[in-house]
Amino acid sequence: MAKILIVEDDVITNNLVSDYLTDAGHTVYSAYDGSEALKRFHEKPADLIILDIMLPSVNGIQVLREIRQTSSVPILMLTALSDEKNQINSFDALADDYITKPFA
Numbered sequence: 206m207a208k209i210l211i212v213e214d215d216v217i218t219n220n221l222v223s224d225y226l227t228d229a230g231h232t233v234y235s236a237y238d239g240s241e242a243l244k245r246f247h248e249k250p251a252d253l254i255i256l257d258i259m260l261p262s263v264n265g266i267q268v269l270r271e272i273r274q275t276s277s278v279p280i281l282m283l284t285a286l287s288d289e290k291n292q293i294n295s296f297d298a299l300a301d302d303y304i305t306k307p308f309a
Contacts, residue, residue, distance in 0.1 A: 212242040213283065243272070250276070250278070280300050285305065
């Protein structure tokens with residue numbers, strides 16, 4: 206199964222997504238801010254990254270841009286920001302998909 210990095214500062218959301226993916230058989234790593242996300246990504250490369258935009262220390266768009274300098278790993282933006290500007294910024298930075306919270 207896949208190794209998935211969940212980058213979400215809200216502990217409840219992070220745990221919910223992590224538990225769901227773990228139950229599906231995936232190996233999940235969590236990060237709660239942008240700096241931690243970059244550190245974890247460089248230590249343990251992932252097969253998929255689920256990335257929030259509004260993060261402490263380094264925002265998700267900056268994390269996305271830094272990862273894209275060295276990797277084409279699929280990155281799914283999972284964020285409460287539903288405006289067109291943030292969606293365009295994410296896709297311009299080469300996000301693979303964009304999902305807004307809340308989600309079912």
